[in-house]
Amino acid sequence: MNFIKRAWLSLIAKKGRSFLLILVTSAIMLFVLAGLLIRNAADAATSNAKKNVGATLTLSANREAAFKKMRQGATGGTKPSLSMTPVKLSDVKQIANLNNVESYNLTSTTSVNAQSFEAISTSSSSGQSVMQGGGNMPGGDDKMTNSQGDIAVTGVSATSLTSNFTDNNYQITKGRGIKASDANTNNIIIESELAKQEGLKVGDTVKVKATSGSKTYQLTIVGIYKAPSTSTSTQMGPGATDPANTIYSSYTLANTIKGSKYANTADSVTFTVSDPAKVNSVKKAGKKLINTSKYSLSANDASYQSVKSSMNNVKSFADKIVWLVAIAGTIILALIVILMIRERRYEIGVLLSMGESRMKIIGQFFIEMFIVLVIAVGVAGVGGKFVGDKLGEQLVSQQASSTASNVNSQRPGNTDSGQGGPGGKAPNGQPGRNGGASFMGNNKADKTKLDVQVTPTNLAELGGFGLAIIFVSITLASGGILRLSPRKVLID
Amino acid sequence: MLTTKNLGYWYDRPENSLFTDINLEFEQGQSYAIVGQSGSGKTTFLSLIAGLEKPRVGEIDYNGHSINDIGLTKYRQQNVSIVFQSYNLLTYMSPLNNLLTAMAVTKSSHQGNQKYAKDMLRKLGLTDEQMTKNVQRLSGGQKQRVAIARTMCCDAKLVVADEPTGNLDEENTPRSNPTLPRNRPRTKSLCDHCYS
Structure with missing residues (x-):
């Protein structure tokens, strides 16, 4: 029975623990994915804005x-x-x-x-x-x-x-x-x-x-x-x-x-x-x-700059979400894995006493968490679009209102109506020059939407992120125990 | 086969040594019993010769090589099999899977051979039903027999047993003991409180 099968047996035997692990990991992955999706959607929206707002x-x-x-x-x-x-x-x-x-x-x-x-x-x-x-x-x-x-x-x-x-x-x-x-x-x-x-x-x-x-x-x-x-x-x-x-x-x-x-x-x-x-x-x-x-x-290019700045803010916020959730997720997962591994000191001691290599013991934990991660990424993939949509809508509407208030405060009286006021001596009775297209497209800037889509690349990115998190967590958690001699592990 | 040279061990301070200057030689195919009062260091001594821990002073040689040079993990994996007083079974597995795991870890010549593992468990009085349910659902005596069977499934030349029959009833004790020697020329080091 190799360490991969041991990992599977452990997950199956302790269903409650495995379910909780999947639940916590799914929640962390869900937020990381939402952050990644919003960031990617903000990128796409910025490049679309280039084409549409012009x-x-x-x-x-x-x-x-x-x-x-x-x-x-x-x-x-x-x-x-x-x-x-x-x-x-x-x-x-x-x-x-x-x-x-x-x-x-x-x-x-x-x-x-x-x-x-x-x-x-x-x-x-x-x-x-x-x-x-x-x-x-x-x-x-x-x-x-x-x-x-x-x-x-x-x-x-x-x-x-x-x-x-x-x-x-x-x-x-x-x-x-x-x-x-x-x-x-x-x-x-x-x-x-x-x-x-x-x-x-x-x-x-x-x-x-x-x-x-x-x-x-x-x-x-x-x-x-x-x-x-x-x-x-x-x-x-x-x-x-x-x-x-x-x-x-x-x-x-x-x-x-x-x-x-x-x-x-x-x-x-x-x-x-x-x-x-x-x-x-x-x-x-x-x-x-x-x-x-x-x-x-x-x-x-005010409209473009406005959309760009708005989307950059959304992207920067999404980046912060990704980092914040990743750091918080790593800490939470690391703590859970530390507790889980401490609870399994006895098992580690038994395996060490039989002569199992430390790498294979870590490998077993890694496989267990990897299986949990695969399920969690699947759950996040299903729920990520929903969370990303909701979060993205909120972010964009906040950005749009703040952008609109900035633009309005910068152009008092500009009507963008295609006609100027009657004042001045415009030649030949012209009703004055308008702002023309000076603020053309600001409405587009305000109406920019994030198209949040879960792609295989997103899931691969999320999986990579999850792998990094579990690698750090397991290394941190098992490092302390695996340094000890088998007898100490079994006695303590 | 196994030699201890000036072996000494203490937990906190050298002046409170558990034992010092232990010089012993264990020969292949022989059985040895280490007997002593509670707290005299029998289990600690077995841990040292089983490679579970490094001695504070002295050296342990296996076939003329220091076990430190062999590497404690490799030494345990290839040469030693241990029966613990507290069974030390993998709790999320069945008796059969415990045996199969031990055979895989120690790279036993019977690695992956379920029939061999089952025969061993049967020999120690476990039914087919018992060998596939979780070990935690077994009695103390049954767990002890699984621990003994696990040791016997591996090809280790040195069997270290710490009170291996402490949890067995009178009926099952003789059933275990003949299993331990088997046909192979193994060195057995047993440790107990009494001479029985």
Whole structure:
């Protein structure tokens, strides 16, 4: 009868002890596996975030340089005017050809006055009428309000590339979104509240009038979208700033409305970089292609960084769980094994007196614990996914809320709505530049989920970990006894 | 075969020696009895010659080689078989498995031979049912017989028995004693309180 069979006999003969050992080892393995799973899932989530959240570069007019020029141009009594240079499509194409630039979205915004329909009226809670279709802004200067229409036109390359739609803040409910093929057409999509108020549906046409001059445009509704029912304070601004009064079109239509000098231009362009880690190198290469005194190229990998940081925190926490459970597990198992081996001093003495080698005695204990470990790993494999899922959900939701509060505290007032406020003298009555895609994907960051999956590799990793634990435990436990002479072991 | 040279042993201090200067020679095929009062060191002496412990002073030679040089584990495994007063059986096993374990550990020529082990147990009065149930369910006398059978299953040249029949009744004592010599020329060293 060799030491392996002895180990088996010992486990079978002492069923109660074996059951308790399996129970304790399973509990330890379960937590170690949960930690390993969360750590691996956090790794996978970080690399997925790279693909899904991505990072963007925004090419737009250099506002800082424009303001500087405006101040320099100011003389005596004349009021200085801010002149912003729209982005040229030729520059955009050059940047788009750079490595790692996946896609780009042109944005051109303007405003018009509704003609064949009425814009949604927005009132403040005090009952003061803020905007009635096409009317003057209260308290504003005439020059500004005259150039501000009641309908905001956001021209884009495609709505599927626009942050509000990619984030699912806005959803197409009827018809379709704006596509690249809508370039040079008068196709638009309107908000569902506006459609409901005016009884408009897909296929209908509406007329709008330019804010300067008397030119009217007949637009075809190809889709209806739904903006979120909750709005931030800035979204609930007057007229065109209300999400319901925003229509999306191709950027070419917005440019046409703005005037012929805006042909082949855009207010801003958002480039999606395939690998967020490369965003800075793309930015550097892009800057060489543009006139930086007129344009600015800003990187935005905040979403990626946010997800990365969030997942790193989860991973670091999972690492701590693994280590903590491993250390606590080793201590608990070592104590149990020490007690078990002390209880078996007599058996050790008998075997030693017969001339059994110390290595084989240790081997017997090791085999016993190995059998226990195999069963425990099986139990952990079954329960690990459940525990990992629950623990992972908790960790991610905590991380998401802390990340969201950090992001919010870092960007007061940023609405990510695709429209700016009415302030400032934006050229040709543009309702101001939006944040574009500056925080595109933050929702994705918040919604990152850990995909906890138990794989054979995880189980092998866990088994390795368990083997290390039982090796240390048995060595610590049996070392003291096996140093003694057989007689001492038998007498004591 | 076995020689002790100036053997001495103490537990706490040398001045409280249990015994000193023991010079004995044990010849192959002979039986020896070590008799003495309780606490006189009989079991300790047997432990030393069985290689369960190292002497404080002196030396033990087996076939002209110091048992320390042979290695105590190897010496016990290949040359000595012990019958303990307290049986020292593996409690989670049956009598049969105890014998099979001892045969495997000592690399007996009958290693793995269940029939041989069973015959030995039968010879010592254990039934087939008794030899397959847990040893803890046996009486003291039956355990003692299992311990004796275990010794006899191994090929050791030296059998050391510490009060081997202390737990046996009168009927079973003679059954054990003829088993111990068997046919092989073994050296037996027995230790007891009385001369019976």
